[in-house]
Amino acid sequence: MGVPGNNPPPPGLAETELFAVDAYRTEFDATVTEVDREGGRVALARTAFYPVGGGQPSDTGTIQTPAGTLTVTGVRRERGTIWHTVEGDLPDVGAEVQGEIDWDRRHRLMRTHTALHVLCGVIWADHGIPVTGGNMEPMKGRLDFPFPAMSADLGAQVERRINEEIEKAHEIVVDFLPRIIADTDPALIRTSANLIPQEIDPLRVIDIVGLDRQADGGTHVLSTAEVGRVRVVGTESKGKDNKRIRIEVLDETEGTP
Numbered sequence: 001m002g003v004p005g006n007n008p009p010p011p012g013l014a015e016t017e018l019f020a021v022d023a024y025r026t027e028f029d030a031t032v033t034e035v036d037r038e039g040g041r042v043a044l045a046r047t048a049f050y051p052v053g054g055g056q057p058s059d060t061g062t063i064q065t066p067a068g069t070l071t072v073t074g075v076r077r078e079r080g081t082i083w084h085t086v087e088g089d090l091p092d093v094g095a096e097v098q099g100e101i102d103w104d105r106r107h108r109l110m111r112t113h114t115a116l117h118v119l120c121g122v123i124w125a126d127h128g129i130p131v132t133g134g135n136m137e138p139m140k141g142r143l144d145f146p147f148p149a150m151s152a153d154l155g156a157q158v159e160r161r162i163n164e165e166i167e168k169a170h171e172i173v174v175d176f177l178p179r180i181i182a183d184t185d186p187a188l189i190r191t192s193a194n195l196i197p198q199e200i201d202p203l204r205v206i207d208i209v210g211l212d213r214q215a216d217g218g219t220h221v222l223s224t225a226e227v228g229r230v231r232v233v234g235t236e237s238k239g240k241d242n243k244r245i246r247i248e249v250l251d252e253t254e255g256t257p
C-alpha cells in the first residue's frame, strides 16, 4: 500500500480537470475548445466545474465571455468531453473565458459527499456490510446496504457513530493509486474498485484516513471536522437484503437548542 497522497495524478489531469486535484478551486481561466449551438453548451480546455457522476450532482455557476455572462445550469461528461450547459450568448471556439463555480452549493455537496463516505466507513467497521448504491443533493443523501434486517434503533446508533467519527477530524486525502497496488487493496476490493475497467490507471482514491477508502471521482472536504453534524432522517427497507439509510448534514448552529 502506497503512502496516502504520495501518488501523482495522471499526466494532464491537474491542468484540465481542476476539480479532480483541488476541490477548493472556485475560479479559473480557460479557452473555449468546442461549442454545441444546438445543445446550448460549451467545452473548455480546462474546468473547475464538476460533471455529474458517482451520485454527486454537477456544479452550477457562471462563465464570463468577451460577449457577456453565461449561467452554467448543468455539467456532463460525454465520451471524454466535459460539456457545460449554459444560458446566454454562446462564445466562439478560441474565446478566452473565466469560470466561477457556485461555491456555497459545491461546498455543501463536498460536506454531504464526505458524510456519505463516513457512513460507508461506519457501516463497514461496525457491521462488515459494503455499500451498494446511493445519491445526494446539497445537505442530504442516501446510501443502500444489503442488510438482511434493520432494527428500529439502528438509525440512532448509526447517527451516533457517524458524528463520533466526524469529531475525530479524520484527514481526507486524494490519491492516485496505480492499479497494480489498488487491485490488491482490501478496502478497494470490498468497494468493487477492482471491477473498474483496467485501462483506468491510476485509480483516483478518496482516503478518509483511518476510516474509509474508496475509488471515487467526487469532491470532498479536507477533514471530517468540516462536514458538520449529521442526522439520520430515515431508514427504509427497499426489499429483501436492501436497506436504505437517509442522512442530512446540518450547519453548526442547526439542531442545537
Ligand SMILES: [Zn+2]
Pocket (backbone or CB within 6 Å): 054, 113, 117, 216, 217, 218
Ligand atoms: Zn463517493
